[in-house]
Each structure stands twice: as structure tokens, then as C-alpha cells.
Amino acid sequence: xxxxxxxxxxxxxxxxxxxxxxxxxxxxxxxxxxxxxxxxxxxxxxxxxxxxxxxxxxxxxxxxxxxxxxxxxxxxxxxxxxxxxxxxxxxxxxxxxxxxxxxxxxxxxxxxxxxxxxxxxxxxxxxxxxxxxxxxxxxxxxxxxxxxxxxxxxxxxxxxxxxxxxxxxxxxxxxxxxxxxxxxxxxxxxxxxxxxxxxxxxxxxxxxxxxxxxxxxxxxxxxxxxxxxxxxxxxxxxxxxxxxxxxxxxxxxxxxxxxxxxxxxxxxxxxxxxxxxxxxxxxxxxxxxxxxxxxxxxxxxxxxxxxxxxxxxxxxxxxxxxxxxxxxxxxxxxxxxxxxxxxxxxxxxxxxxxxxxxxxxxxxxxxxxxxxxxxxxxxxxxxxxxxxxxxxxxxxxxxxxxxxxxxxxxxxxxxxxxxxxxxxxxxxxxxxxxxxxxxxxxxxxxxxxxxxxxxxxxxxxxxxxxxxxxxxxxxxxxxxxxxxxxxxxxxxxxxxxxxxxxxxxxxxxxxxxxxxxxxxxxxxxxxxxxxxxxxxxxxxxxxxxxxxxxxxxxxxxxxxxxxxxxxxxxxxxxxxxxxxxxxxxxxxxxxxxxxxxxxxxxxxxxxxxxxxxxxxxxxxxxxxxxxxxxxxxxxxxxxxxxxxxxxxxxxxxxxxxxxxxxxxxxx
Numbered sequence: 001x002x003x004x005x006x007x008x009x010x011x012x013x014x015x016x017x018x019x020x021x022x023x024x025x026x027x028x029x030x031x032x033x034x035x036x037x038x039x040x041x042x043x044x045x046x047x048x049x050x051x052x053x054x055x056x057x058x059x060x061x062x063x064x065x066x067x068x069x070x071x072x073x074x075x076x077x078x079x080x081x082x083x084x085x086x087x088x089x090x091x092x093x094x095x096x097x098x099x100x101x102x103x104x105x106x107x108x109x110x111x112x113x114x115x116x117x118x119x120x121x122x123x124x125x126x127x128x129x130x131x132x133x134x135x136x137x138x139x140x141x142x143x144x145x146x147x148x149x150x151x152x153x154x155x156x157x158x159x160x161x162x163x164x165x166x167x168x169x170x171x172x173x174x175x176x177x178x179x180x181x182x183x184x185x186x187x188x189x190x191x192x193x194x195x196x197x198x199x200x201x202x203x204x205x206x207x208x209x210x211x212x213x214x215x216x217x218x219x220x221x222x223x224x225x226x227x228x229x230x231x232x233x234x235x236x237x238x239x240x241x242x243x244x245x246x247x248x249x250x251x252x253x254x255x256x257x258x259x260x261x262x263x264x265x266x267x268x269x270x271x272x273x274x275x276x277x278x279x280x281x282x283x284x285x286x287x288x289x290x291x292x293x294x295x296x297x298x299x300x301x302x303x304x305x306x307x308x309x310x311x312x313x314x315x316x317x318x319x320x321x322x323x324x325x326x327x328x329x330x331x332x333x334x335x336x337x338x339x340x341x342x343x344x345x346x347x348x349x350x351x352x353x354x355x356x357x358x359x360x361x362x363x364x365x366x367x368x369x370x371x372x373x374x375x376x377x378x379x380x381x382x383x384x385x386x387x388x389x390x391x392x393x394x395x396x397x398x399x400x401x402x403x404x405x406x407x408x409x410x411x412x413x414x415x416x417x418x419x420x421x422x423x424x425x426x427x428x429x430x431x432x433x434x435x436x437x438x439x440x441x442x443x444x445x446x447x448x449x450x451x452x453x454x455x456x457x458x459x460x461x462x463x464x465x466x467x468x469x470x471x472x473x474x475x476x477x478x479x480x481x482x483x484x485x486x487x488x489x490x491x492x493x494x495x496x497x498x499x500x501x502x503x504x505x506x507x508x509x510x511x512x513x514x515x516x517x518x519x520x521x522x523x524x525x526x527x528x529x530x531x532x533x534x535x536x537x538x539x540x541x542x543x544x545x546x547x548x549x550x551x552x553x554x555x556x557x558x559x560x561x562x563x564x565x566x567x568x569x570x571x572x573x574x575x576x577x578x579x580x581x582x583x584x585x586x587x588x589x590x591x592x593x594x595x596x597x598x599x600x601x602x603x604x605x606x607x608x609x610x611x612x613x614x615x616x617x618x619x620x621x622x623x624x625x626x627x628x629x630x631x632x633x634x635x636x637x638x639x640x641x642x643x644x645x646x647x648x649x650x651x652x653x654x655x656x657x658x659x660x661x662x663x664x665x666x667x
Contacts (some may be wrong), residue, residue, distance in 0.1 A: 002136075006093070006129045008102060013442070016089070016105040017522040023058055023099055050214060052076045053090040058099045061462070064090040067353070068111035087112025091122045095134035107233055125476040141282075165301040169201035172269060172294040177203045179290060180283045182271035183251065187259075188214065188221040197221050197268060224256040224268035229385030230288070231256045232279045255279045257287045257517040259293045269294070308558040311603075314388040316366055319371035323602025325387035325395060329444045330608060332385070337440055343438040344406035347451040351430040351463045353392035368426050379409060390573060395451070403468045406435045410466055432458040445610055449583040456579045467480055470585075505607055509627070511535040513619035514612075523611075531612055534587040538616050541571030541588070568592055569601050587612035591620065596650045614653040618644065618660050621652070641666045 003020045012017030053075045066072045066088045067107055069080035075088060085109045093101035103126050169187045173273035177185035184204045188197035199205075199212040216226040224230040233254045259267040269291045312324035320328065329345070350372065357365040369392070376394060377385040385397040410433050419426040434454025439448050445507070454469035460481040514535040518528045542550055545567055549560045556564055573587035575581045579602050590604060590613035598603035599617075626638040635643075641661065648657040 002129050002132050003093075003101060003468075006017065006125060007519075010091075010103060010105060010125050013121060014089075014105055016087075016112075018103065018105045020093070021054060022102060023054075023101060032438060034372050036573065048634070053104075054102055055089060057090045057102050059090050059096055061092055061097075061099055063092065063113040063123055065119055067113050080301075084109050086110040088575065089114050091119075091126045093126045093130045093133070095130045095137075096286065096448055100130075100133070104587045127300045158451070165298055165305070165355070166201065168294060168297045168301055170203075172290065173201050173203040176271055176287055176290050180255075180271055180279075181273075184272045185275040186221065187267060188225070188269045188270070190225060190265060194221060195225075197225050198265070219255040220256040220272075221268040221270045222304045224258050224270070225265065228258050228260075228265050230258070230284055232284075237599070250274060250574050253279065257284070257291050259291050259295055259298075263297045266295075266298075271628070289319045293436045308472045317369055317388050319373050319376065319394070320385060320387035321602075322387065323384065323387065323604060325397070326444065326602060326604055327608060328385050328387075328420055329397055329447065332410055333444060333447065334395055335398065341400050341610055343447075344398040344401040344403060345436045345438065345447050345451040346398065346406055346410060346454045347389070347434040347436075347448070348394045348410075348431050349433075349459065350392040351432055351456055351459075353429075356426065364426060367424075368429060371420045371424065371426070371635075372417065372429055375420050378416050379412035384409075401438050403435055404410065406437075407466060407468070409434070430462050434458055435466065435468045437468075445583070445586045448586060452576055452582045452585070453579060455578075456582065485492055507539065508621050509623040510538065510616065513623065513660065514615050515658060516663040517615050517619060518612075520662050521615075521655065523613075527612075528582060530587075531615060533581070534584045535614050535616055535619065537571070537575065537581070537584060538588055538591050538620065539567065539568035539571070540570065543574065544570040563593075586610050587616065589613075593617070594651045595653050598650070607652075614656050618652045618656045621647075621663075622660065637666070651660050 007018040007020050007106045009015075028307075051073055053064050053066060053069075056074060064074060066075055069075040069085035070077075072080070075085070079085070080088075085108075086109055088107075089103075089105040091103040091105070092099045095101060097279075103122060129351070147619065149406060154158040161275060169189075171642040173185040173187050185202060186199060186205060186209070187201040191198050194213075196213045196215055197209050199214075200213060201210060214222045216222050220231050220233050252275055253273040256268045256270040256272060258265055259269055260573070271287065312320060312483045314321045332343055335341070350368075353365065353368070357370055369388070372394065373386070373388070376396065380386055380396065380398075383399060387395050387397075389395040396409070398409060401409070414431070417429050417431075430454055434451045434457070436447055436450035436454055442450070454467040457469075458465040458467040511532050515528050515532045518531040523531070545564060549563055552560065568589050568591055571586040574584040575588055587610050590609050593599040593604045593609040594617075595604065595606060595609070595614070597603050622640050622644060625635045625638060625643060642662065643665065644652060644657050648654040
């Protein structure tokens, strides 16, 4: 408004037509800045080296009085002739030593000799407006700096509120746009293969923009990716022919800054304006600061993602590990129950895998396992899950799939194994497969136990087979194993007692406590019976622990403890080979999981741990505390009860502790 008033008042006072031209940078590079004048009718004049009244004023900072522009060598002849300018007066509107605008007074068609009084009046009016503009600019800068400081603080909080890269980049775009008052903000990330920029996140972006690809050098983002430096583009450059036509015609100014982490250019942050904008160094600095905050957040997000992936992935095959699969199967069962969709579980065991390790070495065995993992990945849909469940066992979870469709998946896997071994020196892997279909009321342990029974049936009837637990009934398996099942159980108990003299009395006490706790917690009779069997065999994995560790007279060192900590997994493997005891295998595997996730072998938490395992953990701990060992005396019941209470909610399930205290009469 001050500039409009200046033109109106000066024109009236001096009897001339008046306009105010805004002086703005058209482009900047290593050689310097190219300036342009932006006039009220949006006409753009480049202040080049040709004789120009505007250029003279910008260069000297002094008023230029021209009696007749049509015959003067100080004014651009083409403009003077085109507008039929006569007397012209160019007056700088400047502050802080820089010409920001030029007041142009002109008399059309006739010359005019400008008096000293005319010039002084025009300069006085221009200086008064310049003072007002300088004060307003100072106040605007103060407010803007305060706003940007708040924007940076807000951006820092927002960018560090998430460890998901997509959320971080969306936040980056929003905060960058708000920080500089832009109309739209976009984040392009580099495609590592093609080098193109890929539209990844944005604020106020048009529909369909996400996923757009641009080549290096294309638009402001492409130029950032090509040069690795900040880039400013505006409509002035396009109008003056300094750049090609912009890809987004709605934006009259754009600025982009690079994003680097891990020593590489990873992307570009761009903000666009719907008016011609002189992007200040303060604005550029704010964008670079916000981009740097986002870079730190992205680096942290990638590190978190790598750690999360490593924690859930089998290092050899890249498939889900056992613990991650336990979480996934419970999620899929819950989803199947909500949506009423089928769910199939496939358990696959490599036949005679030990022979490969024995005859060709463990490196060959590892290669074969990776070959199997590749075949599984190629045969599955994106939302299926595959896990390395044991040494040579794999388990698949197939949402929306019944037994018949699961058989088709298995055949695709087998075909993949045949194709994968065509160019390999290793034999084509043969596998036995068990398939189970989830039905309402089954939990994760039930589903896996069903698949395991199918697998056992496949192995017991010749290997290399596929057995569906729901179709190849348990009767067939029971007939095959009825004779040797009880014998096997007694043999296991006898073997444990021979290896560990502490076992018999301790195990009897754990059985008594565990079954009592299960009854107090309202579990059905078949669960209580299974609880007793699991408690009796919870230490069966110690059969595979070296005797010098098992019988050590004293506390175990770190290396010895690492070996001992494998006994739940070993126990699971032993029990899964015995059809009548296979249902106990998950309980035994997870008997040392802690309620807060700090236990082993899979770090499961809360309800993800089988209830039977949670019961055994508390009962086993109490029995161990109150039983003397060669390296320590027994604790009193009061001391053991205090330990149980202290561990409720961290080591132990609080509900199990409450039930156990009822059994002990210490509630």
C-alpha cells in the first residue's frame, strides 16, 4: 500500500504518470546475481548491460533525470520508443544500501526538463516510503525469525516423535511448508537403481502426485539431485528465457535443498509458492535446518528398522525367526476369527537333511537351507508368512487359504525346489509336509500341533508326503504310535533321572503345583492333564546338555550358561518327534519366557507366551528356590513367596502368581 500511495502522490505532485518497479533477483550462480524489474502490469525487464534507466539506478543508487527518453542514450531505446516516453525520472527507493524499488515518473509524448526542486521532492517522498518499508521489514524479520525459531523447535519435536520413515517425511514436508509460508512442499527420494527422483511425501500436493518420477535435472528437485546443491527457480527466469518452462505452471517460485545421510545424496526437499517469491537466505537456512533434522530422524528410523528386522529375521535364510512367527500366527488367528476367513498352517521338514551336513559339510547344508527359503518366497503371496521354525523345519502361514489351496502352495514350493537345484551340485531337497486348517476355538499352539501331527504322519508313512491333519485322521497316526508312545514317555523320564538326580523330587513338586494352579485358574480337565505331562517333562531338553555342565558343582559361567539356555529348544525338538507328546512341545519351548519379554529363547511377552509355560515358570521357580542345591541352601517359603510377588508383572504372569499363592496358602 505504501508503494501504491507513493506512485499516486508523486505522480499528482509532479504532473506525471508514475509506477513503482520492484527490483528482484532473477537468478544467482557462481558468477553473481542477475537482477530484474517487476512492474505493476507483471511485465518483467531484465537489468542487463544495455543502456537502461532502471539498471543505472540499481547500479549507482542515485536518481536519474532524463529530459527526453526517446533520444537519450541512458534509457533503453526499445522501451522509450514503444511507450513514446518523453521526460522520465528514475528515483531509487532504497534502504540498508540496497535499491529495493524504483519510482518511475514519465511524461508521455513530450520532453521535460526536471528541476532540482522536482528531483528533491520525488527523492523526499521516496525516502519517506523507504523508511516506512525498512521499519516494516525489520518488524517482519523479527516476527519471521521468531516464527522460524518456533517452527524449528516444533519440527524437531515432530520429526523425532516417530521411528517410521514415511511419517517422518510427511512431517518434514508439512513443517517445511509452514516454516517458509509456502503453498506446497514435496519430498523426492533417490531411486538407487535408476538415479531418478521418486515423489515420496508431500504437503498440499495434488491427487496422483505420489510415486511420480523425475529425471536428474528436471525441475527444481531434479536440479537438486543433479547438483547436490540448493536451487531456487522462479517465473522471472522462465519469462526471461533463463530456464525452460516449469513443470508446474501453478507455482511461480520454487526452492529445493538436498538431503544427505550415510555419505550419500538421498533426496530433495522442495517448497513451492504461487506468487513470485524472493527466497531469502533466512528461508533457505530454515529449510536446510529442517531437512537436516529430518535426515537425523531418517537415519534413526533406518537403524531402528534394521534392528527390528534383525530381531525378527533368521540370519541364515532371511525368513521370520521362531519368535516373530509366534507373534504373527496369533495375529492371523485373531484376524481370521474377526473376518470369518480360512487360515492354513503348513509345516515342512527336510528329509534326511543331516546326511547333507555329514557328507558335504555344514556350508553345503546352509546353502541348501537358503535354497529352500528362496523357493518359499517365490511361491508365496506378499501377505503370506514363512518362518524357519527349527534347524531344518519351515512353517508357512497362509491367510484366506483352505487345505486344498494349501496343497497347491506346497506343490509350487516343491516345483521351486526342483528348479532351484537344477544348476546346483546339491541334491534336490525332499520334504515331508503337514497341513492344518484353523477352526474357531483353536489357539496358536493348537494350530501348530495339528500341523505337526500331519507332518509326523507324513514322515511315519514313508517321508516325502503331504498329510492334511484334518483329512488324514488322527486314528491312522494313533495306530502307528500307540504301542511305542507310553514306552517313550517312561524312557524319557528314566533318562532324565539318570542324568540329573535333582530331577525326580523337583519335577514331582512342579507337577503338583502346576496342576493345582491350572485348576484354580479354572482350566478344563484336558488342560490340567496336559499341564501335568508338560511339567513332568519340562526339563527333557537337558538330555542333550553335556554332563560336565549338567552336573557342575557350582554356578555356571557365561559360556556354560549359553549352552544350558538351549535346553527349552532342545526339549521342544525331542517332544515334537513323539506324536503323543507333540502338543507339549510349545509349552516346553517357552517355559523360560518372561512376562515382560526379557526371557528366552524368543523374548515373547504377556499373552503371547503359552499359559502352560507361564504356569511352569512360576511353579518351577518356587520349587527351585525351596529346594537345596550343592552350591546354595534352600530358601524359606516366606522368602520364596516374596520373590514371586516381586517378580509379578516382570518375570511372572501376575494371575499365575496369585493362583500359586492360593495353592501355597500365602495369598
